Amino acid sequence: MQVNIDTQAELGLSVTEATTRAQIIGATIATIADHGYARTTFARIKERAGLSSTRLISYHFTNKAGLMQAVLSTVSETKSEYLRERSEGVDPADRPGNLRAYIETSVAFLRDYPQCERVLVEMAAHADDRDGWAMTGVMVGQLRTGALQRQLEQGRKEGAFGDISPEIVALSIAQAVDGVAAAYAADPSVDLDRYGRELADLFARATAR
Amino acid sequence: MQVNIDTQAELGLSVTEATTRAQIIGATIATIADHGYARTTFARIKERAGLSSTRLISYHFTNKAGLMQAVLSTVSETKSEYLRERSEGVDPADRPGNLRAYIETSVAFLRDYPQCERVLVEMAAHADDRDGWAMTGVMVGQLRTGALQRQLEQGRKEGAFGDISPEIVALSIAQAVDGVAAAYAADPSVDLDRYGRELADLFARATAR
């Protein structure tokens, strides 16, 4: 995955440093996507990034936890950027339309950035592992469902949706998308567009007034 | 968790052997539930089971994979047993009623066997980890969605449900229940009965004719 160097540079890093960091982060993402979180070791990242030694990773990131934090930032920023771009065409007042767009875009994201989603799922699953980064599984979860839940809440108040529980619906949607991601990862031949459409249909019916 | 010795004995094992196996499996389940899969090592299992050395585990199970396989069998059997018992009172022809029962019972299971569900979720998440057991995450998933999907299929043919995609709905339901499990694991004070009811409502609306 291409990692944005500017994002790194914003932190006040030099160009070279930002470049190397981005390269390492990219290699880490690829490694997690390919081998899973548990098999993502400094040695494998080094190999993937073509570094001379794992020492370079330790040099640029305080910790494995620090590296993972950076990966998580990169990946979740990529995702929200993607969602933001695609949602611009939709009328903000059209709650059901927004919900459908959200779901279909989320599934489309799997197609366009399969690595990204894989990483998100893997990190959520291993958040409480020994590596002990600052973010628990629930926090990663909130990162996913937070915005969605607020949208649903708003829509319900306006009467755009039926008598739903925003919390439950948001959770269900996020989980359903994750499920699709897992299915896609296991068998890349599945028709993601159909999945997206049917998932949107499902939750459209479920939230209809 | 109490592990059924008879199940072990069925495999043609002696009583003592079955007892020890059951003890080890129980300790493994408890360890996964308490510390998560990644922290579930032979050393910790040994300690929990009160064994003298990890050697005993290697003796009774060919592999860590083998042990995990056995754990998975035990746990999923416990769950299907639970679901079977609770679904006996429902009229088999009442498809929507069955669906609602399934969902509510699934959530109720979380309350009654929290360890079991935790193990199921953990194992699904780490299925592709280094330990390399014979069962992938998807297979564990199929184990969950298979029966449900067939029910939905049947119901749709009979016209009991709307124009749904059984595959998608089954996946969504399974994932939603998992989501609730994760939420419950993170915060045991959540009202599981409410969650179950609202989940059932959600999918009732989503599948209504």
Added chain:
Amino acid sequence: MQVNIDTQAELGLSVTEATTRAQIIGATIATIADHGYARTTFARIKERAGLSSTRLISYHFTNKAGLMQAVLSTVSETKSEYLRERSEGVDPADRPGNLRAYIETSVAFLRDYPQCERVLVEMAAHADDRDGWAMTGVMVGQLRTGALQRQLEQGRKEGAFGDISPEIVALSIAQAVDGVAAAYAADPSVDLDRYGRELADLFARATAR
């Protein structure tokens, strides 16, 4: 240094285990004595003991701290055993005689077990280092001065000594012996017997009534 296997066996260990432990402890003592504490790594111990891998050390001792604890026990037991044996001939009531015997024997110990004393000094110096064993430098110190201080206390009460501060005198004696040890380590040609005699003279005068 020859490490007593029986001492190990007392802890309920099998003969083989006790043997290997003793061998590792012996190699550790030799390594500390030769290279100093800071250069005493598992790798060097392995080499010295002729082990196949450092793994064996981790197998027999929970920690580097654990190993060091065992070393300390062995060494200090060797020393007190030595002191006990040599003090048997002296009349317990003869306080000054006992003091002289203690000092001369302590110095003689340096000659007979030079490694032992070197280890004791090294460990006291590095007690607060990163390795974090359960014993601080002060504790190691108390281990040295405790008995001596009580003897002096008793002697003073009986009027066998002048108006001394047992605490200070005990500390001074222990430190003086350590100083001799350091001097001997740096230059093995020094006349230890003379040192012992003169040290005894010095403190005889200092504590005289």
Added chain:
Amino acid sequence: MQVNIDTQAELGLSVTEATTRAQIIGATIATIADHGYARTTFARIKERAGLSSTRLISYHFTNKAGLMQAVLSTVSETKSEYLRERSEGVDPADRPGNLRAYIETSVAFLRDYPQCERVLVEMAAHADDRDGWAMTGVMVGQLRTGALQRQLEQGRKEGAFGDISPEIVALSIAQAVDGVAAAYAADPSVDLDRYGRELADLFARATAR
């Protein structure tokens, strides 16, 4: 600790260079005093001195050994300066008086420059460590006992002391003071003045004619 820049400048260094060197040396002293020699790494020194990178240390000192050498010079100069100043009031001919002054001043030094003494003790203890500076533990020791020994020698010739061994007495005194330093470091609530007085009494009796 305040490090004298002039001392640095004497070596023909520019003012800025001398300033930076002094700052690094001061940070090193503080670090050794706080964390002990073994935990005194370039990284920690950098942090303490508020430098941007450890590179600056390597720039100003050829080696870790070089840095430590400089630290040792600074610290021992501070100490001898302190001793010189305080001994001016005493009649040079009064040998016992000088001895008492020396001991009491040495202990007083612990109170006034606790960091300094801590560094001295730590460096003596770790002199033979991996860092391999040019000064062995014994040399550091000679640095302490040399002058004292000469004084005692002279005093004995003049008949001011009894039949003592200057070498042994000097060693014992230096070691005793170190012992007090260690005790003080471990428990700062000890009464240093009392310790000083009793130590002086002890060696007054020991060296009396």
Added chain:
DNA sequence: CATGAATGAGCATTCATTCAT
């Protein structure tokens, strides 16, 4: 049926130092 002893491969991390500006 069970055990004690041993093992090799792998892990993240820390260290002082050097290259090239």
Added chain:
DNA sequence: AATGAATGAATGCTCATTCAT
């Protein structure tokens, strides 16, 4: 006078597994 970037070697430790009884 100073700096950013990189580096190689080593450390203690954990893992599941196997050999030989």
